[in-house]
Amino acid sequence: MKTIALLLFFVSLTVVSAQNHHAEGFFETSDHVKIKYKISGKGEACIYIPGGPGQGYPSFELMGGSSLERNMQMIYMDQRGSGESGTSENYHLNKMVQDIEELRQHLKLKKIFLLAHSFGGIIAVSYAKKYPRYTKGLILTNVTLHFLNDESVKEQIEYGNNLLQAENRTVSKDSLSLELSKVSSKLRKKRIGYKFLTEDIETIKQMDKIDSLHPRIVDFGMAVISKPKDFPEYYADYAPITKDIHAPVLIITGKKDKAVGTQHYKTFRFPNQKVVSIDGGHLLYYERNKEFVNAVSRFVNTTK
Numbered sequence: 001m002k003t004i005a006l007l008l009f010f011v012s013l014t015v016v017s018a019q020n021h022h023a024e025g026f027f028e029t030s031d032h033v034k035i036k037y038k039i040s041g042k043g044e045a046c047i048y049i050p051g052g053p054g055q056g057y058p059s060f061e062l063m064g065g066s067s068l069e070r071n072m073q074m075i076y077m078d079q080r081g082s083g084e085s086g087t088s089e090n091y092h093l094n095k096m097v098q099d100i101e102e103l104r105q106h107l108k109l110k111k112i113f114l115l116a117h118s119f120g121g122i123i124a125v126s127y128a129k130k131y132p133r134y135t136k137g138l139i140l141t142n143v144t145l146h147f148l149n150d151e152s153v154k155e156q157i158e159y160g161n162n163l164l165q166a167e168n169r170t171v172s173k174d175s176l177s178l179e180l181s182k183v184s185s186k187l188r189k190k191r192i193g194y195k196f197l198t199e200d201i202e203t204i205k206q207m208d209k210i211d212s213l214h215p216r217i218v219d220f221g222m223a224v225i226s227k228p229k230d231f232p233e234y235y236a237d238y239a240p241i242t243k244d245i246h247a248p249v250l251i252i253t254g255k256k257d258k259a260v261g262t263q264h265y266k267t268f269r270f271p272n273q274k275v276v277s278i279d280g281g282h283l284l285y286y287e288r289n290k291e292f293v294n295a296v297s298r299f300v301n302t303t304k
Helices: 002-007 058-062 065-070 093-106 120-130 150-164 173-189 201-213 219-226 239-244 289-302
Strands: 022-028 034-041 044-049 072-077 112-117 135-141 249-254 273-278
Touching: 022 093, 034 065, 034 093, 044 093, 044 120, 058 065, 058 072, 058 201, 065 072, 065 289, 072 093, 072 289, 093 120, 112 120, 120 135, 120 239, 135 289, 150 173, 249 289, 273 289
Parallel strands: 044 072, 044 112, 112 135, 135 249, 249 273
Antiparallel strands: 022 034, 034 072
């Protein structure tokens, strides 16, 4: 999962009504951090939570996420310390969750869907647990609920060694992170490190192009990755709490997703969950856009 981070590595003058089909601006949180957001589309309100940690929203929006706007009111946000939002001295999980809640209040939304990608799943699930009354449903696409979990790291190591045509050997639990770093380094030297995310280098080129056109800060992501002891909550296992989240949940998983692991979603225990497995990697919203959009639309249309 560290590989993901390395690879992906004006407050509004007026209150914007959530009924607007298109709006863009900033709002100021209760601790005075400016959060960038954008509203586009018409339908059920859905806040997008980027992965990374610390990825901005433009790559998702411009690489297929905007297709959801035909049937949903998409609300994109850059998390504090990410994208065009402001920096902060506090990047703890409770603050990331509170930012979503304060955005919901700012936009005067009664209930919301949350659509999370990758690392964003941890934040989305934490919001749903704390604010069930405002959560209409969760859409979890290629998410992890346990950052750097042993089983996913083992799968990454095995996959990396197969790409390198190297022998797989038994690695002790304490050495998994170090071994993944070694394998990832070798993959990068061969210019194939992107294969954890996708089999197609053109996808990475498109993402890099979009990121280059939308300069962004990465303070949040750097804090989580470089100071894990300061942010233990991001490395905890959130799969066990899924049994206590009763909102409808759509889980979209990639059969070839080596970034979070192809089996990780099987640890989720939401009482009201639906799983859609798509033949693709970590970036299904782009590479399998039609299947992705259809799955989300069916879920939203049947969630009352």
